[in-house]
Amino acid sequence: MPDSLHDxxxxxxLDQLVEGYRILDMEGHTDMAQGFVGMRDPDGRGFWLKRTGxxxxxxGARNDLILVDFDGNRQEGSGGLHxxxxxxxxxxxxxxxxxxxxxxxxxHTCLFAAATAPFQAVAHEGSYLKGxxxxxxxxxxxxxxxxxxxxxxxxxGAAQAVLMVNHGATYVGRSVPECILxxxxxxxxxxxxxxxxxxxxxxxxxxxxxxxxKYETIMGTGFVDRSWAYYRRKLARFKGNxx
Numbered sequence: 001m002p003d004s005l006h007d008x009x010x011x012x013x014l015d016q017l018v019e020g021y022r023i024l025d026m027e028g029h030t031d032m033a034q035g036f037v038g039m040r041d042p043d044g045r046g047f048w049l050k051r052t053g054x055x056x057x058x059x060g061a062r063n064d065l066i067l068v069d070f071d072g073n074r075q076e077g078s079g080g081l082h083x084x085x086x087x088x089x090x091x092x093x094x095x096x097x098x099x100x101x102x103x104x105x106x107x108h109t110c111l112f113a114a115a116t117a118p119f120q121a122v123a124h125e126g127s128y129l130k131g132x133x134x135x136x137x138x139x140x141x142x143x144x145x146x147x148x149x150x151x152x153x154x155x156x157g158a159a160q161a162v163l164m165v166n167h168g169a170t171y172v173g174r175s176v177p178e179c180i181l182x183x184x185x186x187x188x189x190x191x192x193x194x195x196x197x198x199x200x201x202x203x204x205x206x207x208x209x210x211x212x213x214k215y216e217t218i219m220g221t222g223f224v225d226r227s228w229a230y231y232r233r234k235l236a237r238f239k240g241n242x243x
Contacts, residue, residue: 010042013176014062017100020180021050023231025057026238027184028106035104035168037183038068038088039176046070047088047101051079056104084142086149087170094153098172100179105168108191113163120205122192125185127206127214128223129171130160133186140166161186177228184231 008016017039029035035056038049046069050059058064066077070089074081088101112119119133120126136155143149152170156162160182161171169186173179196203206214 008175013039013042013099014048014065016176016180017048017065018059018062019232019235020100020176021056021059022239023180023235024102024104024183025055026235027231028187029104029183030056031105031168035102036082036084036088037100037102037176037179038085038092039100040092040098041067045075047092049082049085049088051077052082053080083144086146087143087152090146090149090153091156091170091172094150095156095172097174098179100173100176101170102172102179102183103168103170104183106183106187106190108194109163109169109187110167112190112194113169114166117197119163119189120193121189121211122196122203122205123189124218125192126189127211128185128218129182129189130158130215131211132208133159133161133163136162136164136167136170140164175224178224181224181227181231 017037020037024030024037033053033055036049038047040047046067048065048067050064051066054064063077066079066081067075068081068085069075070093072081072085072089084103087103091101092098113135119131134155134157136152138151139148143152152162156170156172160173161169163169171179171182171186173182
């Protein structure tokens with residue numbers, strides 16, 4: 001793996017994608033064989049994501065990935081295509097800054113996505129996400145068409161994540177690691193928010209301008225690189241404990 005995440009080679013990006021799936025599994029994002037992360041192909045051919053029928057944690061090598069064009073046609077690899085592929089295609093088409101798009105169903109994120117309260121930051125994790133974080137409420141059904149994918153992309157806007165009512169969440173990153181970490185931090189932030197609201201205590205939430213300032217401060221320090229290195233080390237321990 002490179003020392004810096006800013007200019008990885010294509011092979012390194014694929015390795016990050018495979019490892020990222022397993023990190024999301026470790027951090028509670030697995031929902032049977034559902035959910036995925038799609039990575040933009042650097043040659044403009046479409047995007048890479050896992051084949052259907054395996055869970056996030058069962059992605060073990062590059063041959064578990066397929067290349068799909070922006071119309072949902074498989075170009076390389078073998079295995080089925082996730083029906084919600086328009087989530088990836090339409091966001092990548094709308095967001096040239098995004099290298100990867102994740103869509104998963106972690107428990108606390110799903111729970112909070114079903115609420116009507118706005119997303120607020122309780123602790124640091126909530127400020128690690130570029131916001132404001134809104135909600136996609138057009139449907140709780142699967143995102144199976146490009147047209148509905150475009151509505152989701154509109155609701156995401158320029159933010160890093162969007163909650164999907166009665167469904168889950170979608171999140172993006174300027175690199176594969178940043179996308180994976182956004183999913184991890186969103187689940188932690190939703191968990192903290194639910195726990196604090198359950199206490200009934202009065203509490204203080206920073207406004208969006210303060211969150212924006214904190215985000216720029218933290219992310220300008222190599223924080224993504226260090227965080228990715230941490231989760232890779234944690235994954236190595238996690239795999240060792242499973243053996």
